[in-house]
Amino acid sequence: MFSVSARTQYAIRAMVHLAMREGHTATAAEISAAEHIPAKYLEGIMSRLKLSALVDSERGKNGGYRLAGRPEDISMLAVIEAMDGSVRPVSCLGSQTNCSATAAGPSCLPKKFWGGLKEAIDAYLGSKTIRDVVEG
Amino acid sequence: MFSVSARTQYAIRAMVHLAMREGHTATAAEISAAEHIPAKYLEGIMSRLKLSALVDSERGKNGGYRLAGRPEDISMLAVIEAMDGSVRPVSCLGSQTNCSATAAGPSCLPKKFWGGLKEAIDAYLGSKTIRDVVEG
DNA sequence: ATATATTCCTACTATCCAGATAGGAATTAC
């Protein structure tokens, strides 16, 4: 239950790897080898991280990736959201559309419960940073 | 991210429905109609709830289901675990087997982070009961 | 300039599982 995608786990390991390089670039190939992540698959992950402005990249020879900020300023929530979008236990959270549960009536009792779960998860993930993970 | 299966949402709505029946039995067909849950699919859900001793059942004519305890004594964690097992963001939590991340070494930095997430989720889900949800 | 190393882009494939359906067997009330 509530399992995290391989993609997200890979992304976090990649970010941790970059954090330990302390500003020096690391190539996707290097990260792939060090963290046991399929090389081609990792490329797509790095692209997403770039799109979310969590890493900077340099193309061409001697290129590679580096963190776009200090490890203590990058929340785990940001990394996870870059991979799989915002935390949303049920799809009706954050959208106006009614789910099947409310098709016949105005109220959906569990909605507040799910909202609370989202808040609990967001609070934890938002409070942790790459630095916290690096320090174990 | 962290989306909850339809099965779990159905199960919760079914439990809430039973709670509102205050000890009287409700048939699967009745719950299905009231909560807009596919009838045959709901049967399997009720079986699981029974297996986890969250509901009692009576077979045959005038049979049906009722809560196996008071709504305030049934935690949401128990209901969710009955559907999809225990909260486990990453598979290495709760098992001794090493994941690919640790194949080449003894340590996995993110493990503590994931453990903390599990605890945060368990704490929230464990603190809420069917009664809380019924009261909205 | 040319070779090389890298990111970046698009498309494809395979596997797995959630969600749902179907048919009937076992059980009980009346």
Next chain:
DNA sequence: GTAATTCCTATCTGGATAGTAGGAATATAT
């Protein structure tokens, strides 16, 4: 004995996840 119900087993299907493939664009070094 009939109707209503839970219970059991098997099967189908769509979509998502994980991973692969091939190459275009870009930058560096010599």
